Amino acid sequence: MAHLVCVSCKMQMKPEKNGVYFIEYAGFGPYKIWHTDKLKCPRCGATILTGFGDTAIHHHDSIFNDLLELARKQSDTVEEVR
Numbered sequence: 001m002a003h004l005v006c007v008s009c010k011m012q013m014k015p016e017k018n019g020v021y022f023i024e025y026a027g028f029g030p031y032k033i034w035h036t037d038k039l040k041c042p043r044c045g046a047t048i049l050t051g052f053g054d055t056a057i058h059h060h061d062s063i064f065n066d067l068l069e070l071a072r073k074q075s076d077t078v079e080e081v082r
Contacts, residue, residue, distance in 0.1 A: 004050060006041035013039035013048060021071035022049055023079040024056070030079075032056035033067050038076065049078060 004013040016038045024032040037051035057067055071077045 002050075004039055004048065006044060006046050008046065009041055009043040011041055011043045013046075014042050016040040016047065017076060018051075020049060021067075021074060021077040022052070023068065023071060023077065025080045026059075029059075030064075030068055031059050033064065033071055036078075
């Protein structure tokens, strides 16, 4: 895994949680759902998502709506702001 560093603190980010959903949007609404890892700076608490898989679940995939509903129930899911 690459070393990810907080620019403000010059500290290496530490894993906070693996398996966080990220919901990506397009002009019409939710478009893709990614499975990612959440890292946090141990000094200032800044967080980032990294470790995106090679593929996402797209809005036209048969399981998209069920996964979207499940992801939105997870407290640590991140939805892109548009």
